[in-house]
Amino acid sequence: MIPGNRELHVNWNAPDNDGGDQITGYDVQYTADDNSTWREWHTSADVQNSLQTTIASLDNGTTYAVQVRARNDQGPGPWSASVRSKPVDIPNAPLTPTLKPGNRKLHVKWDAPNDNGGTPISDYDLQYSSDDGATWKKWDGSIDSQNREATITGLQNDVTYHIQVRAKNSEGNGPWSTQAEGQPRLLPKFFMLSLSILIWPIILTIIARYVDIYFKINIRKIIKDRFSSLR
Structure with missing residues (x-):
């Protein structure tokens, strides 16, 4: 199986023995509660001429078990062994970060995305712009990913900076957050x-x-x- 965003792409091989009668189709079923309740995905007509299907409308991060069986004019054969996988996707964007100005620096804090894509967030990226978003520079300094904060240093006082944050997981980088803006400054x-x-x-x-x-x-x-x- 190949996981996707809220879906599982399922492939299988035809059985070695067709029972002496041509296979007319396949049934696919899946469960998310450890084999307690099985749900049918396709009837034999839907996958009659195919050895694959995509089970959609699933929940990211939930492990599903999937089984397949073949059918011929004599009826359905036994179910295959279960194969397990979970749909995953890149995380959503974090909420707009908050900025606290200091002397030639901006302290940035943010909240985790409301959806991690079904797999844990591994890290965050920060980027900043001093020309209203025309060009961006990635912050390569220290980022406290656990507490979701960082201090961008080496900035110019009284210059407006735009800051964005994005989360990443095993599937890749999520989208950038909306921009926050602030100005580094000396204490008056x-x-x-x-x-x-x-x-x-x-x-x-x-x-x-x-x-x-x-x-x-x-x-x-x-x-x-x-x-x-x-x-």
Whole structure:
């Protein structure tokens, strides 16, 4: 069997013994629940002159067992041994990634595709563009495929970049996600100044508090020592 997107292409050979009567066709059946319930795919008329068929409308990633039997004017023969396979396809596109800007870099995060094509996702690719998608450059740096994030470095601040992500599995590369856009940038100076204005009073308050406690403890000790010496 050859797996495809939501389908299995089935091939077989004619039986060695036709029972002394010409074979008039074949029956094909399949099951997804370990032989509990079999479903007929084709009647003998559908595959009478062929040794192949394609079972469609299956679920990617589900293992199916398939059997074939021959028919002649005397009736159907026994079913063949089961052959198992599962339909698979490339994964869907991830959702639009989210971007967090930094100094000459963009941190990229994304969610896994809603359909992996029936086989596990093995990796992701990132590409970025600084000319509104006219040309793209693949990011060859580190990609954390498990947590689905990466940091694209070496960019230019205040330049708009478009970012896309795609997933890949054993069947190949999926489609690119829709584009996200962002601009690398320095943290504004006024923000740093505002931050320092807010933080320093807190630091000074903490220092003053510890100094106050220190002096109170030591003054009590000095007074206690003086009284002890007067006795």
